[in-house]
Amino acid sequence: MKRVFLMILDSFGIGSSVDAGKFNDCGADTFGHIVEQCFLGKANKAREGYLKIPNLQKLGIFQAHNASTGKYPIGYDKKFYNSKIIASYGFASEISSGKDTTSGHWEIAGAPVLDDWYYFEKLNNTFPETLIHEIIKNFKLPGILGNCHASGTEIISKLGEEHIKTKKPILYTSSDSVLQVACHEDIFGLYNLYQLCHIIRSLLNKNKYKIARVIARPFIGMNKLNFQRTGNRVDFSIKPPSVTVMEKLVAEKKGKVIGVGKVSDIYAGVGISKSIKSFGLKELCNTTINEMQLAKNNTIVFTNFVDFDSIWGHRRDVSGYAKGLEFFDSQLYKMIHLVNKEDLLIITADHGCDPTWSGTDHTRENIPILIYSPGRKVKFLGHRTSFSDIGQTIAKYFSLSKMQYGTHMF
Structure with a gap:
């Protein structure tokens, strides 16, 4: 065996x-x-x-x-x-x-x-305007938050309360070839978060951005004192x-x-x-x-x-x-x-x-x-x-x- x-x-x-x-x-x-x-x-x-x-x-x-x-x-x-x-x-x-x-x-x-991955290199106003416009249009969003390089826990602490009020997802990246999306697991909804990430993955592929992963980052809590990420993370990867x-x-x-x-x-x-x-x-x-x-x-x-x-x-x-x-x-x-x-x-x-x-x-x-x-x-x-x-x-x-x-x- x-x-x-x-x-x-x-x-x-x-x-x-x-x-x-x-x-x-x-x-x-x-x-x-x-x-x-x-x-x-x-x-x-x-x-x-x-x-x-x-x-x-x-x-x-x-x-x-x-x-x-x-x-x-x-x-x-x-x-x-x-x-x-x-x-x-x-x-x-x-x-x-x-x-x-x-x-x-x-x-x-x-x-x-x-071959090289594609990276979102700008520290602020990170994502191309045309890409953000397509994301907002395809998912009928009121807008987005973040749009920068950030630590996941820090950006949730900083923008989590605004996200709860506005229902705008938090988009951010790092030095890796990733686009991360943080949303409240209950208020925005896990299903909606996964669907949004799936749409972003499709848009990146359509526009030929070779981004390794779109990562769904759900969190819970009601204020910056008790926000925490959950185990329902999902990575939407391209194929090897x-x-x-x-x-x-x-x-x-x-x-x-x-x-x-x-x-x-x-x-x-x-x-x-x-x-x-x-x-x-x-x-x-x-x-x-x-x-x-x-x-x-x-x-x-x-x-x-x-x-x-x-x-x-x-x-x-x-x-x-x-x-x-x-x-x-x-x-x-x-x-x-x-x-x-x-x-x-x-x-x-x-x-x-x-x-x-x-x-x-x-x-x-x-x-x-x-x-x-x-x-x-x-x-x-x-x-x-x-x-x-x-x-x-x-x-x-x-x-x-x-x-x-x-x-x-x-």
Whole structure:
């Protein structure tokens, strides 16, 4: 029986990539800086002390980080962190043009983004007037709010009350190729929000704006003191530019791909047999463990653990990120014990989001590749020059036709 359990720790970078200078990210190191801050006692909100991740240790996360950066992070103590490595480990650099979720995930699946995305670069009056006019006209809106670059939580706090009064949706973006729409879940309505995002996605496609995602950002609360985003986020993505390894598994082996969390949204549903929406790290872990227990032959269980990015990375919350890693590690123990002799458990990431870095955007970093399979000899996987090596490895494992991009690791 062959099964792959592919776990994306969203934003879990392990050191700036060779081309990080193009993104002003030289020196970014999500994992390394979290370990350092924990050691220095600067990550003690609701937790304390060293970063406690014994299972990621056993899978080789510190060795992968050392290979990526040429050093161990400050606070790494071999006496504390020493353990027998049970997984193959290495790191990968990205060839896609962006440092965003879509680019990273697509490249992992063997479909890198080699052309540039379109970005809304103006910080204010961000969106083209003709596009705003079409959005307002097609959905019969009284107008829009925002129209700028912003942090999602901050713009909801600033404009949420006006949105409630006027029913005008809040439109904003970031340095990623995204257009985000925040609306009150009850007052504007979830259905209306999704329909609005669907219309915006269609307008962007019609006008040939290569925007990776339109993101519905529902929130609740009645004033800036109690506004909070809910788990009913939906990403309206464009389809990958080439065939993914998930599509090949379904087509060539009649296999199944179980997408947990926002995985299906990222791939616009392409190659996903079953989508399970989950919200929050605890629920994502529980759902993943349940699907691992149910998985049959020729199945991929594919989970995106979004909280590391959306809740702790972007909000520059080192303590929260560290606590999240420690909780995930406690659940990883259960996952490891569900891996059979022929299975592959792959732990990786899609980009960085260093919580010690300036600003609130993603960081261009290498990603870890940790592959646990009880029936395989542990090996150093080295520096992989594309995330697509993961997709190519999965293709070979399932005896699928060769992917266009990437080199297999076994």
